Amino acid sequence: MGENVITIKDLKKVYGLQNAVNGLNLNVPKGSVYGFLGRNGAGKTTTIKILLGLLSAKSGEVNVLGYNPKNEKEAVEIRKRTGYVSENQKMYDNMKIKEIISFTKSFYKTWDDKLAAEFLKRFNLDEKKKLSELSRGMYAQVALLLALAFKPELLVLDEPTGSLDAIVRRDFLESVVSLIQEEGRTVFFSSHQINEVERVSDWVGIIEAGKLLVSAPIDELKTKTKRIRSVFKEKAPEVNFGGIICKKADGRELVTIVENFGEEILSKIKKEKPESLDVYDMNLEEIFVAYAGGRI
Amino acid sequence: MKGLLKIFTKDILKLSLWFIAVSLMVFFAAKNNFFLSLGIMVCFSLVAGVYVFGTEKETNSLIFTESLPATKKQIWLAKTAVIITFTIILILLLNYIKPSYKNLYFKMPPYIENGVNIELKSEIIYIITSMLVFSSALSYCISTVMKRTLSCVLMSVLMWILAEWTFYTMCYYGSGVYEIFESANDIHFSVSLAFRRVYDAGNDANLLHLYQSFAKQYYEQMIIAIDLAKTYFVATMIFSNLVLSLLCYYLSFKFYTERRG
Numbered sequence: 382m383g384e385n386v387i388t389i390k391d392l393k394k395v396y397g398l399q400n401a402v403n404g405l406n407l408n409v410p411k412g413s414v415y416g417f418l419g420r421n422g423a424g425k426t427t428t429i430k431i432l433l434g435l436l437s438a439k440s441g442e443v444n445v446l447g448y449n450p451k452n453e454k455e456a457v458e459i460r461k462r463t464g465y466v467s468e469n470q471k472m473y474d475n476m477k478i479k480e481i482i483s484f485t486k487s488f489y490k491t492w493d494d495k496l497a498a499e500f501l502k503r504f505n506l507d508e509k510k511k512l513s514e515l516s517r518g519m520y521a522q523v524a525l526l527l528a529l530a531f532k533p534e535l536l537v538l539d540e541p542t543g544s545l546d547a548i549v550r551r552d553f554l555e556s557v558v559s560l561i562q563e564e565g566r567t568v569f570f571s572s573h574q575i576n577e578v579e580r581v582s583d584w585v586g587i588i589e590a591g592k593l594l595v596s597a598p599i600d601e602l603k604t605k606t607k608r609i610r611s612v613f614k615e616k617a618p619e620v621n622f623g624g625i626i627c628k629k630a631d632g633r634e635l636v637t638i639v640e641n642f643g644e645e646i647l648s649k650i651k652k653e654k655p656e657s658l659d660v661y662d663m664n665l666e667e668i669f670v671a672y673a674g675g676r677i
Numbered sequence: 678m679k680g681l682l683k684i685f686t687k688d689i690l691k692l693s694l695w696f697i698a699v700s701l702m703v704f705f706a707a708k709n710n711f712f713l714s715l716g717i718m719v720c721f722s723l724v725a726g727v728y729v730f731g732t733e734k735e736t737n738s739l740i741f742t743e744s745l746p747a748t749k750k751q752i753w754l755a756k757t758a759v760i761i762t763f764t765i766i767l768i769l770l771l772n773y774i775k776p777s778y779k780n781l782y783f784k785m786p787p788y789i790e791n792g793v794n795i796e797l798k799s800e801i802i803y804i805i806t807s808m809l810v811f812s813s814a815l816s817y818c819i820s821t822v823m824k825r826t827l828s829c830v831l832m833s834v835l836m837w838i839l840a841e842w843t844f845y846t847m848c849y850y851g852s853g854v855y856e857i858f859e860s861a862n863d864i865h866f867s868v869s870l871a872f873r874r875v876y877d878a879g880n881d882a883n884l885l886h887l888y889q890s891f892a893k894q895y896y897e898q899m900i901i902a903i904d905l906a907k908t909y910f911v912a913t914m915i916f917s918n919l920v921l922s923l924l925c926y927y928l929s930f931k932f933y934t935e936r937r938g
Binding site for chain 2: 433435453454457458460461465467470471472473485488489
């Protein structure tokens with residue numbers, strides 16, 4: 382996993398007076414399923430649109446599959462190699478499934494008819510049906526089919542399951558992961574549904590207010606992020622050292638959530654001489670709340 | 678391109694609503710019914726302008742279209758090619774049904790013959806209608822780049838004002854042409870009458886000759902004046918429509934291709 386499919390350095394994007402993306406740095410390794418987590422309005426969609434050349438950045442460097450999306454011709458090269466499904470994607474509802482397939486196919490030299498037929502069968506889609514007649518789940522499946530049938534090197538999904546119910550959402554993501562990973566391609570998908578990111582991703586990045594707070598393999602993140610509960614004889618002391626994500630003191634009790642957990646951090650808390658000290662594992666949701674919300 | 682043609686089939690059908698609106702406007706305004714034409718234009722501007730022209734927005738298929746591996750310029754040109762093709766078909770169709778126009782809009786009295794095109798006004802209406810269709814087709818291009826409904830409304834209103842302005846310019850110059858026709862007829866009539874009287878009197882060959890040459894001279898001048906008015910009128914209309922249309926097209930093209938957030 383040495384090679385990065387996406388590289389972003391100090392990316393900035395401003396809407397009016399509001400910083401949508403504020404100095405974002407991000408690397409997405411080749412072959413990974415990268416979950417891009419963030420609250421609503423954190424800058425996920427803006428970042429994705431910049432990656433595909435649909436928006437221009439104020440400053441910063443972006444490289445996707447070796448191309449710079451700032452240059453329109455290179456952005457076209459990126460889109461030739463990247464499947465994209467946006468949040469609540471709308472297509473041409475007056476078309477039938479077979480028509481939208483034929484339409485989209487005309488843009489891609491690498492389009493695979495057999496693969497498209499396989500998806501139709503797998504998703505149980507009737508190609509004679511109009512898009513306007515499909516349920517949300519089926520509509521999303523058509524969007525996925527269109528994004529995958531030309532065998533993209535990179536699949537970018539922006540909140541792809543936002544409007545789907547739990548069962549369809551699960552099916553959708555499982556389809557994505559099984560299909561894309563068969564050939565070692567990369568998936569970059571944004572979501573605020575933490576459980577689905579945890580289930581399918583192997584890398585995770587958390588963005589808040591346009592800045593990347595953390596980016597790491599999901600197992601490593603879970604291993605290195607811990608909740609430490611310490612109880613003191615008297616009032617809990619003020620602790621302040623590098624590695625604390627957030628903390629909460631309540632009487633004699635102090636709870637800290639730390640990153641890069643190890644002996645060094647433990648020794649810093651032990652210096653305060655707590656009566657008892659317990660270390661807890663955290664799930665991704667708890668880690669996300671700590672990073673993005675600053676809460677225990 | 679083949680694929681892009683498919684997208685616009687539906688919109689092209691809706692665009693025909695705009696064409697019908699323009700035709701109706703010309704028809705009713707020609708009957709001097711200003712308020713009726715105004716009402717129809719407002720209604721159709723809302724329907725055609727806001728609904729039809731504003732369909733491709735970021736809230737619907739615009740993101741999908743723009744995420745395809747084509748530059749904005751290519752998407753824009755494909756749309757334009759389709760719309761211009763459609764406009765040409767409409768103009769050809771209009772040309773085919775043209776003979777019925779002169780009876781439908783204006784009944785020009787055949788006061789003046791010999792060298793003056795009495796079908797001038799029906800020709801003019803044909804040209805103006807064609808140009809309006811062209812302008813409205815271009816307004817489609819403009820509106821597709823608009824992100825918000827309000828912008829679409831404003832653009833539709835702007836295009837409507839342009840259409841109305843064009844029409845009233847036509848009426849203004851049209852009435853001028855008509856007056857020339859009338860005065861030419863009056864002069865012709867007076868000269869003919871005088872000529873007749875003198876001829877009937879038959880008592881002064883010199884005076885007869887004088888009247889004859891005077892009538893001929895006046896008549897020739899009127900023909901020149903009418904030809905000039907016709908040329909000026911048609912040229913003004915074509916030029917103003919073309920300039921405004923191309924300006925709108927250029928501005929919207931720049932806006933679309935350079936708008937990237």
